[in-house]
């Protein structure tokens with residue numbers, strides 16, 4: 385199994401599997417980096433397993449090719465799963481080129497889940513399973529779905545073929561349409577406890593834990609990307625040269641690192657409130673600003689400029 389911890393979610397999934405009461409659409413939701421994708425992969429393996437084991441037997445002719453795909457997905461090699469081709473001038477996503485005929489993994493293409501990706505899902509779902517008894521669509525980062533795509537997905541969720549199962553993974557459900565939410569069965573994931581994090585990342589420092597909010601991904605990023613932590617610290621040094629350095633850097637970061645940096649800034653601001661350096665009004669105003677940046681980060685907001693404004697608000 386790829387999933388660690390999350391006993392509650394694990395028990396629930398195992399129970400519905402054994403009772404054969406699996407909803408046709410599930411939403412794995414919870415904080416970033418606590419094992420939702422791992423759980424979705426484990427559960428998908430089980431759904432496809434020819435020996436009907438809840439998490440997959442690991443050795444049948446479905447589990448073996450599945451594990452090869454799962455490894456790539458788990459390691460974040462997502463670009464491999466978004467092959468597209470031009471057919472009659474239209475971009476077509478070719479998920480069927482994967483190694484398992486009855487499973488597709490659908491990550492966002494760039495910064496959104498596009499309508500043509502959902503069309504590919506529909507095409508996939510309509511063909512009966514070839515190897516397993518079921519077919520599984522795993523949509524990761526479902527919060528990146530556009531309104532148009534969500535409406536297209538809704539049609540699939542309304543009347544899925546009996547053999548098709550759709551697993552959505554999302555960190556935030558705020559962006560999902562209520563109509564989509566009403567058609568998916570939620571499975572909740574909790575932040576990881578410090579003990580599990582310590583086991584997963586033996587090199588992590590105790591003092592990093594509050595920053596990770598129980599997220600393995602964040603803990604790992606903080607260990608692997610100390611420069612982000614440094615940028616967050618430099619931001620509060622009241623040194624215009626430092627802030628200039630930071631704004632040069634932030635525009636070049638990928639989306640995940642940008643979000644991580646915002647989380648780090650937020651954590652530092654909380655610290656300042658606790659230490660009495662800023663008052664509550666200022667704290668609220670700064671946090672409001674950060675959540676505005678976060679919400680608009682995929683909409684082309686200039687992060688460097690947003691940082692300068694935030695920095696000036698800090699100084700006021």
Ligand SMILES: [Zn+2]
Nearest residue numbers: 433441444447
């Ligand atoms: Zn199997």
